[in-house]
Amino acid sequence: MKSGKIPNQVLQVGFVFLLVGTSMILVRQHFIPESFGELGHYRADAVGVIASHEIQFAGWQACMECHEDQVAAKNNSFHRTLSCETCHGAAAEHASGEAEEDPPLPTGRALCLTCHRYLVSRPTGFPQIIEELHEPAKLCHTCHDPHDPTPSERPESCSGCHAAIARVKAVSHHAPLDCEVCHEVAPEHFLRPRSNIPRKPFERAFCGNCHAAGVDTPANFRGVDLTAFEVPKVDQDTHGGTLLCWQCHYQHSPEAR
Amino acid sequence: MSKTYERREFLADLVKFPCATLLLGVSGPIKALASAGNEYQASEHNYAMGVQIEKCIGCGKCVEACKIENDVPMEPYYFRTWVERYIIYTDGEVSVDSPNGGINGFPPVESDKDILRTFFVPKLCNHCENPPCVQVCPVGATFKSQDGVVLVDDDYCIGCRYCIQACPYGARFLDPRTHTAGKCTFCYHRITEGLLPACVEICPTQARIFGELDKLSTPLNRMMRQSNIQVLKAHMNTEPKVFYSDLDGEVR
Numbered sequence: 001m002k003s004g005k006i007p008n009q010v011l012q013v014g015f016v017f018l019l020v021g022t023s024m025i026l027v028r029q030h031f032i033p034e035s036f037g038e039l040g041h042y043r044a045d046a047v048g049v050i051a052s053h054e055i056q057f058a059g060w061q062a063c064m065e066c067h068e069d070q071v072a073a074k075n076n077s078f079h080r081t082l083s084c085e086t087c088h089g090a091a092a093e094h095a096s097g098e099a100e101e102d103p104p105l106p107t108g109r110a111l112c113l114t115c116h117r118y119l120v121s122r123p124t125g126f127p128q129i130i131e132e133l134h135e136p137a138k139l140c141h142t143c144h145d146p147h148d149p150t151p152s153e154r155p156e157s158c159s160g161c162h163a164a165i166a167r168v169k170a171v172s173h174h175a176p177l178d179c180e181v182c183h184e185v186a187p188e189h190f191l192r193p194r195s196n197i198p199r200k201p202f203e204r205a206f207c208g209n210c211h212a213a214g215v216d217t218p219a220n221f222r223g224v225d226l227t228a229f230e231v232p233k234v235d236q237d238t239h240g241g242t243l244l245c246w247q248c249h250y251q252h253s254p255e256a257r
Numbered sequence: 258m259s260k261t262y263e264r265r266e267f268l269a270d271l272v273k274f275p276c277a278t279l280l281l282g283v284s285g286p287i288k289a290l291a292s293a294g295n296e297y298q299a300s301e302h303n304y305a306m307g308v309q310i311e312k313c314i315g316c317g318k319c320v321e322a323c324k325i326e327n328d329v330p331m332e333p334y335y336f337r338t339w340v341e342r343y344i345i346y347t348d349g350e351v352s353v354d355s356p357n358g359g360i361n362g363f364p365p366v367e368s369d370k371d372i373l374r375t376f377f378v379p380k381l382c383n384h385c386e387n388p389p390c391v392q393v394c395p396v397g398a399t400f401k402s403q404d405g406v407v408l409v410d411d412d413y414c415i416g417c418r419y420c421i422q423a424c425p426y427g428a429r430f431l432d433p434r435t436h437t438a439g440k441c442t443f444c445y446h447r448i449t450e451g452l453l454p455a456c457v458e459i460c461p462t463q464a465r466i467f468g469e470l471d472k473l474s475t476p477l478n479r480m481m482r483q484s485n486i487q488v489l490k491a492h493m494n495t496e497p498k499v500f501y502s503d504l505d506g507e508v509r
Contacts, residue, residue: 033413042400046410047299053446056326057455081463086318090325114362115316115461121342121363121375122314126462 058095060084065095070147077148078127087111087146112140127151133163137170154190161193165252172253176229181222182206182251204236207245212236297449302404304443305470305498306457307480308379310505312464315340315377317359319456319465324360326444326455333357335430337441338381338456343507347371351507378508379465381456382407382428382441383489383497390420390429390440399438405470405498406445411437425493443467470498 038044063084064071074080085091087106093099109131118128135143135157143156158179159166169175179185184199201207210217210226213235217226234240240248249255323338324331340359344352344366356363359377366372388407391399398414401407409420414437421429421438432439444454448467452458457467468477477500484502490509491497501508 036397039403040400041397043397043410043413046400046413047402047408047445049410049412050408050442050445051297051449053327055447055450055452057322057447057452057458059452059458079461082461083458085322086459086461090322114318115314117362118365119315119363120366120372121344121377123311123376126314 055092056090057083057085058090058092062095063091073147077150079147079149107139107141109140112146135159135163136167158185169252174252174254177224181224201251204240204245207251208236299403299449302469303471304405304448305384305468305477305500306381306443306454307466307468307477307486307500307502309464309466309480309484309502310376310378311503312462313340313377313379314462314464315342315359315363316461317362318459318461319379320358320360322455322459323441326447327442329439330433332433333360335432335439337428337439338379341378341380342375343378343505344368344375345373345505345507347373374505376505378501378504379456380426380428380489381499382424383426383495383499384441384443386496386498387494389423389425389493389495393419393423395419399440402445404448406443406448407440408442408445409438409440411435414438425490425495426497 033043033045035044036042039047060071060083067084071084074082074084085103088103091099091103094103113129113131116128118130122128138159140146143160144151155161157166162179169177182201186196186198188196189198205212208215209221210231211234213233215233217229217231219225219227245251317340320336320339323329323336327337329335329337336358338358339355341353341355342359342363344354346352346368348370350370352368354363363377366375384401384405384407386405388399388401391401391407394400395417396413396415398410399407399420400410416431416436416438418431418438421431429438429440431437444452444456447454447458453467454465457465466477466480468475470477472478480502481500486500486502487504488497488500489504
């Protein structure tokens with residue numbers, strides 16, 4: 001064998017090495033994405049893909065462009081920390097003008113109660129209500145403006161405090177009568193209730209205004225027309241003896257005749 | 258022959274040099290301002306979140322907003338963020354619940370026992386400085402981006418679930434549709450556009466604060482300076498970047 005010539009077996013092994021080496025480089029190039037390792041041990045292009053996800057919530061600044069009044073009112077109220085989309089839902093499509101329908105206008109009690117229903121775990125001082133006791137038949141926005149929910153200084157109605165009576169009366173024969181028909185309520189009662197107690201009827205003759213036999217049902221009793229109702233009549237001279245009406249009948253839910 | 262410096266030339270230069278230096282000095286900030294307007298520079302940011310426990314009312318609006326914004330399956334097993342309710346009774350028992358992640362709020366407490374303390378804890382990916390999930394990913398599909406957000410490359414994830422096992426906070430899940438790992442991205446598509454993450458935008462009491470960690474005058478840093486700050490599972494050395502103010506010692 002001449003010196004200087006590479007032996008055959010070395011050439012064969014070298015060829016195998018070359019083949020394995022090039023195929024490894026080719027496989028690597030094929031499988032490893034182009035941008036891998038540009039910024040770290042990951043595909044740099046992935047950042048752009050993640051950043052191109054569609055936006056659903058536009059942000060309250062976008063609402064400001066058209067609904068300046070409402071946003072300004074909200075930002076000066078107790079609801080200043082809320083975003084418009086907290087209540088009205090995701091509105092990016094609406095903000096870009098592509099939506100066919102307007103964002104929902106929540107009217108039920110459920111949405112308000114999500115935050116304002118009493119839960120012992122909520123922070124002290126956060127305004128909460130017990131939904132069964134706080135005007136159960138009314139919608140929140142009849143008394144509270146959602147964009148400026150400052151509670152009014154005086155209750156909007158008697159049932160704000162006297163809910164138990166209001167609930168009973170609402171399903172009774174006396175349902176059409178406002179509280180003021182029987183009670184004289186001074187305006188100060190709404191501000192200082194205990195030092196200005198409303199007057200209650202104190203004599204049989206008061207009920208007799210409507211219920212005494214021989215008396216026509218009044219067409220204007222303290223501003224209420226009662227002629228449409230079928231009012232039961234009794235002879236007050238003989239009915240009940242010396243008892244007062246409310247010693248047998250509960251005036252907020254009088255028994256059927 | 259040497260050139261003499263004429264008085265006229267000297268006076269002209271006297272005017273030229275300050276003008277030139279002034280222009281050079283101003284052009285830098287002008288360029289920076291112009292580029293800040295158009296293009297997002299990831300390396301200039303380091304994001305983090307603050308959570309004020311004493312402000313969370315447990316309404317679950319953040320959970321709902323997150324699912325809508327990020328197209329997370331509505332089934333009650335998949336959450337990028339969720340709210341837990343802690344109840345600590347006087348006898349020392351601690352109960353934690355999170356019905357459907359708190360997305361529909363919480364039911365009243367049914368136990369008759371006396372309650373010592375109770376509060377809500379919103380949870381999400383902590384976007385750790387040393388993320389264990391990134392360490393274990395065999396293909397480099399999950400990574401920490403230049404702006405400090407831990408992200409998942411959906412096209413590259415093989416769905417091996419190692420990261421779900423590795424996360425000490427349970428912040429990851431396997432998306433049943435794509436069979437890739439899902440997690441909070443700090444709403445990366447929103448923050449790169451200058452918007453807030455959906456949960457922060459929607460929180461009615463601003464219990465969540467999002468912002469830059471490395472800049473001093475941000476709402477986040479103000480909150481962190483003025484509050485007693487804790488992180489979750491500090492002993493694991495993950496260096497979480499979700500900072501809780503006034504967190505109770507019972508919270509895990």
